[in-house]
Amino acid sequence: MSGFIAGYIPLLDLYLIHLGLAFSQYIVLRAGVFSLATAALAGIGAYTAGIFAVKLGMHPVLGVLAGTVMGMAAAIVLSIPLARLRGVYQAIATVAFIQIFVSLNIYAEPITGGALGLNGIPKTVGTGILAIAAIAATYVIWAVERGRLGRAFNAIRQDEAVAASLGISIVRHQMLAFALSGALAGLFGALEAYHAYALDPNQFGFHLLITVLSYVILGGRNSVIGPVVGTAILIILPELARFLAEYRMVIYGAMLIIVINYMPKGIADTVRDAVRAGRLKRRGEDPA
Amino acid sequence: MLEVRDLRVHYSGIQALRGVSLDVRKGETVALIGPNGAGKSSLLNTISGLVAKDTGAITFEGQRIDGLAPWSVTKAGILQVPEGRQVFAEMTVLENLQVGETALAERAPTYGLEDVYKVFPILRERRDQRAGSLSGGQQQMLVIGRALMGGPRLLLLDEPSLGLAPVIIAQVFEALAELKAQGLTILLVEQNAHLALTSSDRAYVIEQGKIVKSDESRSLATDPEVTALYLGQD
Numbered sequence: 263m264s265g266f267i268a269g270y271i272p273l274l275d276l277y278l279i280h281l282g283l284a285f286s287q288y289i290v291l292r293a294g295v296f297s298l299a300t301a302a303l304a305g306i307g308a309y310t311a312g313i314f315a316v317k318l319g320m321h322p323v324l325g326v327l328a329g330t331v332m333g334m335a336a337a338i339v340l341s342i343p344l345a346r347l348r349g350v351y352q353a354i355a356t357v358a359f360i361q362i363f364v365s366l367n368i369y370a371e372p373i374t375g376g377a378l379g380l381n382g383i384p385k386t387v388g389t390g391i392l393a394i395a396a397i398a399a400t401y402v403i404w405a406v407e408r409g410r411l412g413r414a415f416n417a418i419r420q421d422e423a424v425a426a427s428l429g430i431s432i433v434r435h436q437m438l439a440f441a442l443s444g445a446l447a448g449l450f451g452a453l454e455a456y457h458a459y460a461l462d463p464n465q466f467g468f469h470l471l472i473t474v475l476s477y478v479i480l481g482g483r484n485s486v487i488g489p490v491v492g493t494a495i496l497i498i499l500p501e502l503a504r505f506l507a508e509y510r511m512v513i514y515g516a517m518l519i520i521v522i523n524y525m526p527k528g529i530a531d532t533v534r535d536a537v538r539a540g541r542l543k544r545r546g547e548d549p550a
Numbered sequence: 551m552l553e554v555r556d557l558r559v560h561y562s563g564i565q566a567l568r569g570v571s572l573d574v575r576k577g578e579t580v581a582l583i584g585p586n587g588a589g590k591s592s593l594l595n596t597i598s599g600l601v602a603k604d605t606g607a608i609t610f611e612g613q614r615i616d617g618l619a620p621w622s623v624t625k626a627g628i629l630q631v632p633e634g635r636q637v638f639a640e641m642t643v644l645e646n647l648q649v650g651e652t653a654l655a656e657r658a659p660t661y662g663l664e665d666v667y668k669v670f671p672i673l674r675e676r677r678d679q680r681a682g683s684l685s686g687g688q689q690q691m692l693v694i695g696r697a698l699m700g701g702p703r704l705l706l707l708d709e710p711s712l713g714l715a716p717v718i719i720a721q722v723f724e725a726l727a728e729l730k731a732q733g734l735t736i737l738l739v740e741q742n743a744h745l746a747l748t749s750s751d752r753a754y755v756i757e758q759g760k761i762v763k764s765d766e767s768r769s770l771a772t773d774p775e776v777t778a779l780y781l782g783q784d
Contacts, residue, residue, distance in 0.1 A: 414652060484640070
């Protein structure tokens with residue numbers, strides 16, 4: 263039995279790290295920014311932590327802290343040019359940002375280890391720390407969502423002009439969402455560094471972007487449960503369908519197409535809305 | 551309270567305002583009437599900072615506000631109710647009202663949730679419903695209520711009667727009369743000239759980006775040109 267559970271620990275660890283990254287993606291979408299920068303921001307956090315550990319021999323706590331701060335700082339800087347762009351142009355700019363990160367990383371070999379990656383990071387982060395970080399991240403997102411900030415994000419996402427006419431500063435709020443997104447990406451990137459022994463620049467490239475975006479699209483973009491559910495499904499599913507391993511990306515793609523077409527709000531939000539509408543109907547009011 | 555001086559605005563190559571001057575005094579309801587495309591909404595959008603001016607000045611309570619970003623204008627106490635009942639459809643009625651509080655910044659609220667419910671009782675009944683599921687009239691009440699939550703010293707209303715049934719229009723304008731009685735200053739843009747002139751103290755007639763007439767609403771209502779052009783009488 264314990265062997266059975268132990269076999270799934272790596273999967274749980276992967277889930278916890280990716281949940282943090284999913285929240286990083288979620289919070290910018292939530293504020294109406296079509297940024298896909300999470301992958302690179304996680305890379306910045308991870309490499310900062312890795313360099314702190316391998317090249318500078320610093321304590322892991324400092325490394326994680328530095329990774330979080332660097333992720334946040336990079337996100338804030340990135341938010342300045344992005345504030346001038348909208349929609350798909352933001353997406354393109356952030357994809358370019360990821361490519362720049364990966365390229366620079368490969369060229370800066372003396373610092374980052376280049377294409378060979380950064381090896382020999384002491385493994386100091388286990389399931390316990392990852393679980394604490396994931397729960398803390400979930401709590402922060404949940405708290406933001408319930409408060410005034412969450413309402414402002416919703417207002418901006420639904421109608422920027424109206425939000426502005428109600429006194430909501432678009433630039434300031436989107437910068438705040440970016441800072442939060444960058445801190446989350448940096449934190450979980452840094453935890454990944456202390457969890458995985460080694461880092462490879464391509465690990466934080468286009469593939470991670472698609473993966474993290476899929477968690478949010480599949481799970482739902484309008485409540486904290488969305489990323490929790492979406493990440494769980496996309497991490498567990500490939501394991502259940504191991505005999506179809508060759509077709510993993512095909513299944514992945516097919517699921518996304520089905521969900522986008524039939525549940526455009528994502529699985530968790532569709533279920534939640536259905537439950538809510540049922541409750542209103544029972545109370546004899548018009549369903550929303 | 552509000553002074554607009556020789557305001558010129560253009561966008562997408564069109565001269566929308568060609569030197570508009572206008573005053574709104576404290577406690578007044580001032581109406582702006584005119585045909586489609588005359589520049590009525592452009593004027594409101596320039597006051598609220600959504601559109602940039604070319605030249606001219608806008609002063610609110612002694613302070614220049616032209617050139618400020620929209621959120622800074624709202625923080626000074628000018629709140630706009632945009633045309634077309636733009637509620638946040640996915641949020642509940644209550645959440646829509648709560649978003650309205652953002653404009654307060656550090657100012658004290660003038661209308662709390664209870665005050666808004668008193669003016670529009672239907673909003674209390676529907677508070678947990680998705681705003682998108684409200685009727686047109688209820689949505690109009692919601693956007694006015696949402697602006698009230700931001701503690702307006704001056705309320706800018708853009709076509710509040712647009713697309714509403716006559717009986718609903720009457721309800722909305724009754725509420726506006728109540729707000730005026732409570733001392734609220736209102737600048738009203740309205741295509742329905744009869745409605746605008748019966749619910750305001752003074753009015754301006756705007757045509758092709760210029761003010762062509764201004765007077766007490768009572769006098770304008772009997773002005774032969776105005777009646778012929780805007781009130782459909784001969």
